[in-house]
Amino acid sequence: MSALPIARLFGFEIRVHVTWAVILAVIAVTVVGQVEAAAPTSSPELRWVLGAIVAGLFLLSALAHELGHAIAARRAGAPGGVVVVYFFGGAATPILETRTPRDEIVAAAAGPAVSIVIGSAMLGIAVIGTTIGGEAWAIVGQVALVVGILNLVLGGVNLLPAFPLDGGRIARGVAWARTGDPAKGLRFAARSGRGLGIAAAAAGIVLILTQDSIDGLMLALSGWFLVSSSRAVERMAAVDALLEGLVVRDVLDRDAKGVPAGLTLDTFAAQVLDVPGGSVAIVDGPRLLGVLGERQVRRVRRSRWQDTRAGDLMTAADDLPAIDPETTLRAALDHLHRTGLDGLPVLESGVLAGLVTRRAVAEAIRGRVAAKGGTA
Numbered sequence: 622m623s624a625l626p627i628a629r630l631f632g633f634e635i636r637v638h639v640t641w642a643v644i645l646a647v648i649a650v651t652v653v654g655q656v657e658a659a660a661p662t663s664s665p666e667l668r669w670v671l672g673a674i675v676a677g678l679f680l681l682s683a684l685a686h687e688l689g690h691a692i693a694a695r696r697a698g699a700p701g702g703v704v705v706v707y708f709f710g711g712a713a714t715p716i717l718e719t720r721t722p723r724d725e726i727v728a729a730a731a732g733p734a735v736s737i738v739i740g741s742a743m744l745g746i747a748v749i750g751t752t753i754g755g756e757a758w759a760i761v762g763q764v765a766l767v768v769g770i771l772n773l774v775l776g777g778v779n780l781l782p783a784f785p786l787d788g789g790r791i792a793r794g795v796a797w798a799r800t801g802d803p804a805k806g807l808r809f810a811a812r813s814g815r816g817l818g819i820a821a822a823a824a825g826i827v828l829i830l831t832q833d834s835i836d837g838l839m840l841a842l843s844g845w846f847l848v849s850s851s852r853a854v855e856r857m858a859a860v861d862a863l864l865e866g867l868v869v870r871d872v873l874d875r876d877a878k879g880v881p882a883g884l885t886l887d888t889f890a891a892q893v894l895d896v897p898g899g900s901v902a903i904v905d906g907p908r909l910l911g912v913l914g915e916r917q918v919r920r921v922r923r924s925r926w927q928d929t930r931a932g933d934l935m936t937a938a939d940d941l942p943a944i945d946p947e948t949t950l951r952a953a954l955d956h957l958h959r960t961g962l963d964g965l966p967v968l969e970s971g972v973l974a975g976l977v978t979r980r981a982v983a984e985a986i987r988g989r990v991a992a993k994g995g996t997a
Contacts, residue, residue, distance in 0.1 A: 625637055625639065630688065631688065631691075631692060632695075633688070633691050633703070633704045634703045634704065634940075635684065635704050635706065636703055636704065636705045636706065637680070637684075637705075637706045638705060638706060638707045640707070641680060641706070644676075645676040645677075645679075645680065646676075648672070648675060648676040648679055648767075648771070649669070649672035649673055649675070649676045650672065651672075651767075652668075652671060652672040652675040652676070652763075652764070652767055653668045653669055653671075653672045655763055655767065656668045656671050656672070656760060656763055656764075660759055660760050660763075663760065667760075671760060671763075671764055674764065675764050675767050675768055678764075678768045679768055679771050679772070680706070682736065682739050682768065682771070682772050682775070683706050683707075683775065684704075684706050685735050685736075685739060686732040686733070686735050686736045686775060686776075686779075687704045687705070687706050687732065688704060688735075689731035689732045689734065689735035689736075690704075690728055690729070690731050690732040690787075691704050692731070693727050693728045693731035694724075694728040697720070697721075697724035697727065697728060698720060698724070703959065722794045722795070722797040722798035722803075722806070723794070723798070724794075725790060725791075725793060725794035725797060725806075726790075726791050726794035726795065726798075728790075729787045729788075729790035729791045729794065730787065730791055732776075732779060732787050733775075733776040733777075733779045733780050733787050733788075734776070735776075736772045736773070736775045736776030736779070737772070737773060737776040737777075739768075739769075739772045740768075740769045740770070740771075740772030740773035740775075740776060741769070741773075742769070743765045743766070743768045743769030743772060744765070744766065744769040744770075744773075746761070746762070746765035746769075747762045747763070747765040747766035747769060748762075749762070750762025750763075750765060781817060782810070782813045782814070782817065783810075783813060783814030783815075783817045783818065783847045783850070783851065784810050784811060784814045784850050784851060784853075784854040786814075789810045789813065789814050789854075790810070792806075792809060792810045792813050793806040793807050793809065793810040794806065796809035796810065803861075804858055804861055804862060804865075807854060807857065807858045807861070808855065808858050810854065811851045811852075811854040811855045811858065812851070813851075814847050814848075814850060814851035814854065815847070815848055815851035815852075817844075817847055818843075818844045818845065818846070818847030818848035818849075818850075818851060819844065819848060820844070821840055821841070821843050821844030821847060822840075822841050822844030822845055822848065823844070824837075824840055824841075824844075825837045825838065825839070825840030825841025825842070825843070825844055826841055828840060828841075829841065860951075860954075860986065861951055863985075863986050863989040863990065864949070864950045864951045864954070864982075864985065864986065864989075865951075867949070867950040867951075867985055868946065868947050868948060868949055868950060869944060869945070869946050869947070869948045869949075869950060869953050869967055869977045870946035870947065871950065871985065872950065872977060872981035872982065872984070872985050873946060873967055873974060873975045873976070873977060873981075874964075874975045874976045874977070874978065874981060875974060875975040876975070879901065879902040879903065879904035879909075879973060880901050880902075880903060880904070880931055881903070881904065881905065881931070882903050882904075882905065882910050882911075882930065882931050882932030882935070883930055883931070883932065884930065884931050885926065885927050885928065885929060885930055885931075886918060886921060886925075886926035886927070886929045886930075886931070886934075887926040887927045889901065889931070890918055890926055893913065893914070893915050893918050894915060894918060894919070899914070899915045899963065899964070899978070899980075900912055900913065900914040900915065900962065900963045900964025900965075900976055900978055901913050901931075901976075902966045902973055902976060903931050903932060903935045904973065907972065907973075909938045909966055909968070909973050910932065910935065910937065910938055911932075911935035911936050911937045911938050911940075911941070912935060912936055912938075912941060912962060912964060912965060912966050912976075913931055913934055913935045913936070914962045914963030914964055915963045916961070916962075916963055917934045917935075917936075918934070921934065936960065936962060938966070940960075941960065941965060941966065942956040942959075942960070942965065943968070944956060944965055944966070944967050944968070944977060945967060945968060945969060945974075946967060946969055946974060948967075950977075950982060950985060953965065953977050953982065954979075954982050957977075957978075957979055957982070963978060963979055963980075964976045964977065964978035964979070965977055965978075
């Protein structure tokens with residue numbers, strides 16, 4: 622699992638990406654060196670404690686960045702869900718289902734705004750520490766300076782007008798407001814990101830050739846990342862166009878049968894595995910308990926099937942997004958991506974109406990492509 626659940630705040634499940642293990646270590650080591658330079662008489666133990674404090678504070682800052690997005694989006698009517706904390710905050714924020722250009726801009730800008738406020742406050746504390754003087758305040762000032770700079774970098778980088786950064790979503794919202802078409806806004810943001818990525822890659826190559834600089838390599842790699850991301854966004858826009866006008870009802874599998882939570886895998890695994898992307902609802906009479914998909918079943922060795930019950934593997938209903946037959950197929954696909962599941966239950970008047978699966982969405986896309994004379 623690439624992101625580990627650590628808490629639940631403001632109605633959101635908080636997960637931290639595993640790459641933070643490396644990031645925290647790098648930050649701690651850097652701070653140890655800086656504290657040693659600022660307070661040479663400090664003990665090694667104190668330096669490492671301060672390094673850990675700075676790393677932890679920055680992790681909390683990145684979490685605040687992500688919560689800024691999530692809370693702003695929820696106020697705009699988007700559903701709650703999982704908040705995954707990556708190093709570059711908004712770069713990892715899932716697609717938020719905003720309904721208007723203003724909501725898009727506000728939700729995207731909330732994260733960088735939080736980071737910039739935190740960074741400015743930390744720099745203020747650093748100035749106070751320097752002004753007061755003394756070794757203790759020098760240490761406090763150094764810690765605040767590092768945390769402040771990291772937050773300002775986090776907020777500033779995310780404001781660049783390129784997907785998947787927050788600035789790319791702001792650019793999309795502005796273009797959406799001007800054209801009235803969210804798809805055009807998405808394409809504009811993709812072009813903006815591609816242009817910025819090409820410029821960054823070119824500047825990085827120039828730095829490498831003229832200064833043999835590691836900074837040039839990092840800049841070139843960042844440019845390549847932005848160009849690759851813009852292509853992914855363009856593919857997303859193409860999928861949006863193919864799914865336009867389709868709702869879950871159009872692909873709903875009403876024949877999907879639910880199974881009790883106490884049923885063991887050996888009794889129904891074939892039902893899931895025989896169909897690529899297969900899924901089953903886990904039920905208790907008329908009540909939906911959760912859902913179980915092909916990927917979850919394949920993680921269990923066949924020798925353990927007779928001892929593993931559906932309820933042991935299922936994703937609980939409380940952790941699933943609310944989907945009804947009139948939910949757009951684009952929104953359903955987003956939900957499938959976010960949850961990592963192969964299928965999701967669809968409720969109609971509180972009763973299980975069937976399942977919407979990745980396979981059904983893919984078939985809908987292939988059908989649209991074929992209707993337009995293309996190939997799937």
